[in-house]
Amino acid sequence: MSELKLLLDGLAFPESARWHDGRLWFCNWIEQQIVAVDAAGKTETFEVPVERLMGWSIDWSPDGRLLVTGDKLRRYEPDGSITVLADQGANELVVDARGNIYLNGADFDFVGGEEPVPGWIRLVTPDGQVREVADDIQFPNGMVLTPDGRTLVIAESFAGRLTAFDVAPDGGLSNRRVYAENLGPDGIVLDAEGAIWSQTWGGGVVRVTAGGEILERVDIPENRAPFSLTLVDFDGPALCVLTAEWRMDDSIADNFGRLTDGRRTGQVHTIPVAVPPVAR
Template identity: 80%
Template sequence: MMSEPKLLLDELNFPESGRWHDGRLWFCNWIGQQVVAVSAEGNAEYFDVPVERLMGWCIDWTPDGRLLTTGDKLRRYEADGSVTVLSEQGANELVVDARGNVYLNGADFDFAGGEAPKPGWIKLVTPDGAVRQVADDIQFPNGMVLTPDGRTLVISESFAGRLTAFDVEPDGGLSNRRVYAENLGPDGICLDAEGAIWVQTADANVVRVAGGGEILERIDLPFEDRAPFSVALANWDTPTLCVLTAEWRMNDPIPDNLTRLTNGLRTGQVHTIPVRVPPAAG
């Protein structure tokens, strides 16, 4: 029987983009414009970041350990404290491969303002700064993961309720588009060492799913008016699933929910649940 979620950290604005890095859970605190790193004991460090967007940005690291952020631009944080703009391309989520290629995703419509959705895209930023689109017609692109061998990319298509997989070509392009799993409610996702993905469901719970859609495990979250916007695997004393949540009234329009968040409500929380399989290497 799965353990009940344990509260690790609360009084956050809107935690998103959970990542396991250097022994801690890292995530974006949207609206607060902070990157947060937290230990297994709940000791948190907060870093202010100059992202010119309150909502819709993400973090990852270059192969040599420098922090990247999306948002209005793709930025890299240097060891001397300076910030380098790698691309003027705004984006939602990102993931980085072992060669330093950066995959960005986004959609060109005003989500927060309630504008009618438009199909989104995935773009590749190579280490020399070149940008090219490598996939389109993504139904609200969200979380992405790369397999440790760098050969497969999986993305959340939130509005389609599915995970979609691509083969990664030697030049970084994407091919062989296919459904990884469907009938979900995917947002920020994570990959484990056995190749399964933890992902959200349409009823605001989380499942561990294999390629092809087989549900391997399910966790029913005991939250009301609270949605799991991102999940991340930590490798503390035991493998741990971290669930990043915030108040979200499922029957209310998106702009109304976002207005409550930007008006100063600090309903964001991080919960932890022991699991069997650690995060994928990388």
């Protein structure tokens, strides 16, 4: 496999990578920005009204309107206005073809050093109703839905595993099971063959199948952590890996301190892969 190629540098804390409308999109945490970038590295930046430095994400509704989590769930309208869909704060989100929005989060201050508590997945239906559909999630992070909308997989970062659920016609989740374990998952992405790219405890990223078979591995430079990743099609399929400086011998507080004290260590890397992203 080819080596990682640097696409962007000097970012605050790049997270929540998405492939949309021919460009890579991501959240530049701390700067309160959404960034879109093309294959040549040309960027467009959008300010967001999120009342959080970290812990927010983006996706799109089936009709193409931008959704943003954080302290609330917001939707950007075609006329430039912003609609609050739910007062529910959240970390990551994923949207199905019917417009159901799955949010996840955990009700403790991770960055502030609070004692961890299990997290949850909550569903926001198109009519604005919010209900919890899964609990006891060990630090919920990235989520993916299979193209048929029948399976949801979530990264449980503290448990080091990917967990799958069946999706019911009403959006509920059942049949909880381990998809893969012995990982270090954060933001994840599903490819067109049904495998998932995920992070590992050792700082690399792997392509893994249901059951845990590792098909491919990409190593990440020392003292960098891959916080999010996605698949794009920049004149051929590529994996985009979003990283920032992270020193394993230092405490979580020290590492987050470096990310918030003005240093800009965030980077976006790309590497060609054989299997493209899921068509959206």
